[in-house]
Amino acid sequence: MGRDKAALLWFRKGLRLHDNPALLEALDGAVRLYPVFVLDPYFLKPERVGTNRLQFLLESLQDLDSSLRARGSQLLVLRGNPVDLLPVLFKEWSITQLCFEADTEPYAKQRDAQVRALAEAAVVQVHCPVSHTLYDTGELVQRNGGKPPLTYKAFEKLIASVGLPAPPAADPPASLPPVPSQAAGGRPTHVPSLKDLGYQDEPTTVFKGGETRALARMADQLADKNWVVQFEKPKGDPAAFLKPATTVLSPYLKFGCISPRLFFAQLHAIEAEKPKHTLPPVSLRGQLMWREFFYTVGAHTPNFDRMEGNPICRQIPWDDNEEFYNAWENARTGYPWIDAIMMQLRTQGWMHHLARHSVACFLTRGNLYVSWEKGRDTFDRLLIDGDWSINNGNWMWLSASAFFSQYFRVYSPITFGKKYDPEGHYIRHFLPVLKEFPAKYIYEPWTAPLSVQKAVDCIIGTNYPRPIVEHATIHKANIARMKQAYDSGAGSPSHPSPQRANEPASAPATSAGQKRRRSS
DNA sequence: TCCGGGTTGTAAGG
DNA sequence: CCTTACAACCCGGA
Numbered sequence: 383m384g385r386d387k388a389a390l391l392w393f394r395k396g397l398r399l400h401d402n403p404a405l406l407e408a409l410d411g412a413v414r415l416y417p418v419f420v421l422d423p424y425f426l427k428p429e430r431v432g433t434n435r436l437q438f439l440l441e442s443l444q445d446l447d448s449s450l451r452a453r454g455s456q457l458l459v460l461r462g463n464p465v466d467l468l469p470v471l472f473k474e475w476s477i478t479q480l481c482f483e484a485d486t487e488p489y490a491k492q493r494d495a496q497v498r499a500l501a502e503a504a505v506v507q508v509h510c511p512v513s514h515t516l517y518d519t520g521e522l523v524q525r526n527g528g529k530p531p532l533t534y535k536a537f538e539k540l541i542a543s544v545g546l547p548a549p550p551a552a553d554p555p556a557s558l559p560p561v562p563s564q565a566a567g568g569r570p571t572h573v574p575s576l577k578d579l580g581y582q583d584e585p586t587t588v589f590k591g592g593e594t595r596a597l598a599r600m601a602d603q604l605a606d607k608n609w610v611v612q613f614e615k616p617k618g619d620p621a622a623f624l625k626p627a628t629t630v631l632s633p634y635l636k637f638g639c640i641s642p643r644l645f646f647a648q649l650h651a652i653e654a655e656k657p658k659h660t661l662p663p664v665s666l667r668g669q670l671m672w673r674e675f676f677y678t679v680g681a682h683t684p685n686f687d688r689m690e691g692n693p694i695c696r697q698i699p700w701d702d703n704e705e706f707y708n709a710w711e712n713a714r715t716g717y718p719w720i721d722a723i724m725m726q727l728r729t730q731g732w733m734h735h736l737a738r739h740s741v742a743c744f745l746t747r748g749n750l751y752v753s754w755e756k757g758r759d760t761f762d763r764l765l766i767d768g769d770w771s772i773n774n775g776n777w778m779w780l781s782a783s784a785f786f787s788q789y790f791r792v793y794s795p796i797t798f799g800k801k802y803d804p805e806g807h808y809i810r811h812f813l814p815v816l817k818e819f820p821a822k823y824i825y826e827p828w829t830a831p832l833s834v835q836k837a838v839d840c841i842i843g844t845n846y847p848r849p850i851v852e853h854a855t856i857h858k859a860n861i862a863r864m865k866q867a868y869d870s871g872a873g874s875p876s877h878p879s880p881q882r883a884n885e886p887a888s889a890p891a892t893s894a895g896q897k898r899r900r901s902s
Numbered sequence: 903t904c905c906g907g908g909t910t911g912t913a914a915g916g
Numbered sequence: 917c918c919t920t921a922c923a924a925c926c927c928g929g930a
Contacts, residue, residue: 533927535927536928614910735909782925786908787924788925788926789924790911790924792911793910794911794912865923
């Protein structure tokens with residue numbers, strides 16, 4: 383006598399009902415369906431996940447619960463380490479199927495491997511479809527000869543050989559099997575508050591999570607088809623903050639509140655309708671492909687989130703300068719354009735891509751010469767769209783550690799913002815202390831005569847810091863340091879320089895002249 | 903071995 | 917709006 387089919391649908395990312403193949407697998411013949419999200423203490427630390435992103439997640443869970451309830455089900459939000467909790471639930475609920483969306487990040491991969499093994503030991507069938515990315519990154523890499531492509535062009539070529547991504551999966555039925563009462567066994571199952579989770583700060587971001595808002599935002603952004611087909615990322619205004627120059631779908635894509643395949647399908651339809659459209663890499667569709675690119679490289683590169691032991695990352699002897707790092711993180715560099723961006727990060731958890739470039743270049747090769755890993759950590763904590771693959775990839779890009787090597791192209795912390803926003807509206811909004819400065823001085827307030835500083839009630843060095851470094855001189859010195867780092871064996875990621883005979887292969891990792899480590 | 907391209911540099915000059 | 921010099925990177929293709 384066979385058991386009733388009972389499915390545990392484990393949500394992690396993919397916090398949506400549309401284009402959710404794991405949900406459809408779970409529904410296939412199931413008499414009972416248990417939709418579960420597990421709040422893992424690994425993530426629930428303010429030093430790892432900031433208030434704004436956690437709030438975004440909680441809103442997304444709330445919305446998912448509402449949508450499930452509208453279909454006669456509900457979301458069981460449980461707490462604990464999934465590796466410990468899920469096997470208990472398999473037994474308690476007599477689970478026969480475990481369904482969850484594939485995840486390519488290292489923590490998730492090792493966690494999922496453990497859960498899968500435990501499920502199989504409990505004779506639970508595991509279904510793990512790919513729906514967070516457009517393609518199965520493993521298949522892409524296999525097709526590429528076992529290695530991820532390291533340039534966007536090469537990635538485009540690979541994609542072209544595969545064809546269009548799969549269309550979104552069918553919508554789930556209007557009615558889902560109810561969750562049996564007593565299922566929780568006395569455990570709390572509601573979506574907790576920030577305070578419940580030990581977070582004291584109030585969220586400050588204007589962006590709200592959830593599939594409902596994601597779909598509305600996408601519809602809103604795609605409604606102006608001319609805007610869609612004329613989109614060119616580098617032409618956007620990084621200083622636009624009332625109406626951002628991009629879609630701000632990134633936090634929804636991060637949590638899977640929106641399906642990349644749905645977004646792609648809609649973009650594709652609009653492009654088909656209007657043949658005169660921009661192209662990747664700058665087009666809107668190109669942006670989705672950048673995401674796919676970094677997911678593919680990130681999933682198939684060892685130590686992708688570190689310099690050491692990372693075969694695609696140049697080994698650069700960054701300065702260990704806590705003072706500089708803290709000033710940067712706390713918006714106290716004395717450069718208003720940089721500090722305003724860091725304030726937008728701290729308050730909204732989102733900045734325009736080019737604004738991210740400005741501060742990433744400033745922290746690393748441009749000005750402070752601090753490791754990209756430090757900046758990555760800050761972004762990872764404070765961004766509402768903080769996404770492991772994309773964040774690490776872009777930090778390596780901007781620090782000229784991988785993908786990009788024109789280190790002599792340095793963003794100016796003074797003129798880059800000025801060309802978009804000469805009046806400094808963005809700075810005035812995020813750094814109110816500088817609000818009254820004349821436009822002439824807003825990007826360089828230290829150049830204002832003391833009489834002006836007094837008149838606007840902001841003394842530089844007292845009410846707002848002096849610049850911690852002099853851009854004009856230090857960026858040139860840093861270009862020279864980068865050149866030296868490249869010359870002295872940082873190597874080229876895809877063609878590592880050969881080991882010199884007189885240099886031991888096991889040179890200490892801190893040596894300036896070290897060789898890039900090969901992954902062999 | 904050379905040449906052209908590389909999502910998104912700057913400053914100066916038209 | 918455009919081009920060019922700056923000083924110069926890696927990579928892929930011819």
